[in-house]
Amino acid sequence: MQDGHDAETAFEFNGTWREFAPIAFTNLLLTIVTLGIYRFWAVTRERRYLWSRTRFIDDRLEWTGTGRELLIGFLLVVLAIFLPLFLLQFVVQALALRGHVAAAGLLTLSLYGLIFYLIGVARFRALRYRLSRSWWHGIRGGSDDQGLGYGWSYVWRSALGYLTAGLMIPWSMSSLWNRRWNAMSFGAHPVTSQARWGKVFLRFILCYAVPFVAMFVLIIAMVPMMMVAGDPRAMGGMFIIIGLVFLAFYLILPMCALAFYAAFLREAVGAVHWAGLDFAFEARTRHWLLLFLGNAGLWLLALIVALVPLAALGMFAGLANLQAGQSPFADSPGTLVVFFVAFAVPFALVGPFIRYRSWRFGVRWLEAGGEIDLDVLSQSTTREPTQGEGLLDAFDIGAI
């Protein structure tokens, strides 16, 4: 089963951004001229490329999803869910204006509950859809579960996670991960997952404690400041403390969350078994950090690409002496269009390249070990969903 491949790793990505770039550029072009309708086909083209450049053991993956089924999924969600929600919003407004505040509040609350439930269902069904369209060795994945029960599970487990002051979040994340993956299969073999929340709880608690520790340190630091209050030098100290608070909130807290998430994914993926194979995900916090720094670099690059031509054309000259209440675009709608295009095109290209980097990152750190018997690995008998991940698309969240 080695077939001359690098036997060190079970997963390997061998795409290049030079091959990917023409796909991203033509996707954007066609998406613009079709007023966005093409984006379903754009997603499909991206995935076909990423999957086909990903080797698992001895053969590459294959994406067989189509733009048409994604479009159908989207339309179904708009008609069945978003249109009613949109209309109900008017009912809420009318109730509030007529003074039925309690009824309006109750209706709003139940709408939020329903949306929460649907997000859970969406995550499950997106995973099921993606597995059912992913092929390897002529075999696909899937699930016989519709995910409606998972939606409830998602609601009460998440609610419990937050209601216990967040302390049960590791439990809700792990148990939902297990519940999702235990319902999936690839070929005739079920996927099993036994992620344990206890393994990541220590890191979670450390993360949890950071704001309290920061607060404590701050109070201690305030004491000497108070003693020299009124001294101009104390003002400098105040600024340092304010700076430290910002640092804590915008740097340390996200870093802690990242450290927890990295540990969680290592535990969660490491708990997955399928057809005699054990999976592993080896990315550590510093690798995740590099991924995000790279993504931030892409945004920065897009900003530079957007600003340089505008500055060269002297488009900012008119903005320097703008008066309050005056619109910079009132006299020239053409300027508005130039601004929109100059910013929208580079920023719209960031998304595909971030997805490319994320996929490459995932494949790079994903591992599998064990023995697999391809002769007994037979085709999946699960029902293939007939439409795409419209619900997930609508809520704009990730599947894994």
Add this chain to the structure above:
Amino acid sequence: MEGVWHYDGRTARRRLPRLTIVPDGFLLADEDGEDGPIAWEALVARDPSGSDPVYGLKGRPGWRLGFAGAIPPEIAPLLPRAERYGRLVDRHGLGRATLVLGAIAAVVLFAVLSAPRWIAPYVPASWERRLGDAIVGDFGGRLCNGPGGQAALNALVRKLDPAGPPLEVRVANIQMVNAVALPGGKIVIFSELLKEAKSPEELAGVLGHEIGHVRHRDVVQALLRQAGLSVVLGGLGGDAGGSFNALLAATYSREAESHADRSAVAALAAAGISPLGTAGFFARLGRMEARLGRAGVALGYVSSHPLSSARERAFARSAVKGRAYAPALTPEQWKALVDICHNDPKVNRTPFFGL
């Protein structure tokens, strides 16, 4: 022929069959048996595996035929071409498809942007009234009925709009400086605006502006435009679509705003009411905005009716030197109007929900 590999779609085993060309297609045979004959037209090009071209078979999910290395020249012309951008675009080529689709997109956008202007006059007034009733109701018991107030307000409305079909102008007990035109010829003035206005002339300009919106059917146009844009740009998704949508809607509402200002100026001139009061009112609101900052007046008159020196000047310039302007209302009428909520014991006085 050797050098082909094959998955049958039933198990994951990779087979290495012999491919034999027969009159109506080809056969695949290995030690386990034979598959075929399979017509060349039934093949579908799939993404390559490494450098190996791969084909699937219609009606047989998972069935794959791969060619190790290059495709033999005698087979190559029989095989289908791979789909690239999608069937429709592939058929016409990327360049031509882009031009045609771009032209269609431009026409659709233009139609959606200009359609409300053509459709709005044909929306029956009864529909619009019912829509207004449905949205507003009785404002949760906030519409004020202090003695003499409504009569004074009606008198001012008649002066500004003597000819048109009847309007329903009311004062609502809401602590915001604002006035809004709603579907169905309804105009609601929020009580705080009456407190800020120092004279009936100051109120007259604001009222004339809202009457302008009603007479140009701006409200229905705005509703139609929002609905149309959200359908067309819904496909774009994400933030880009949403912010572009808001930008387009905003540029149009500015057009409607200046239109409403022009009819307010005309109405004041026709009624013989001095426009200087309104100009002064705008100047005062502008100073108030500068003092409180944008956040302080959010949701108020200034955020929905951006003030500018140009707007203020348009009113100030329309004043005719030496013309003897009559007062818009008598002092008694003005007092009754200002106190319309204060003098109404039955009006709802709780803080307005959600605002």
